[in-house]
Amino acid sequence: MKCVNHMENEAVAVCAYCGRALCPACIEEPKAPRIVCSLKCAQGLARNEQALQTILNQGIRAARASAFYCYLCAALSAGAAVVAWFMLPSTFLILFTGGCAVVLLVSGAWYGRTARKQTL
Numbered sequence: 001m002k003c004v005n006h007m008e009n010e011a012v013a014v015c016a017y018c019g020r021a022l023c024p025a026c027i028e029e030p031k032a033p034r035i036v037c038s039l040k041c042a043q044g045l046a047r048n049e050q051a052l053q054t055i056l057n058q059g060i061r062a063a064r065a066s067a068f069y070c071y072l073c074a075a076l077s078a079g080a081a082v083v084a085w086f087m088l089p090s091t092f093l094i095l096f097t098g099g100c101a102v103v104l105l106v107s108g109a110w111y112g113r114t115a116r117k118q119t120l
Helices: 039-087 091-119
Strands: none
Touching: 039 091
């Protein structure tokens, strides 16, 4: 592959943002973690990285909020099972609300674990 700027030189790298082929003379910082061909591409790459980090942070917040919601609903369902035990001795209602409490508790733990894994 030939360099986009110096057609006679062989390319040794590709711009991480636009994909243009670059020769050693076109690479400004050869020790940079990601090679770019221009300041415009460097700024675009920085914007992309910032947008990706924002999306990841929103995913973590959403997982934490879902865990909280599941724990809250599990507590309400467990409370309803206890009330059903004493006030409405209906086997179906006790088992249903108790089962919902267990499922919501497990779901909250799963969401919480997912949020903790994403922060690492």
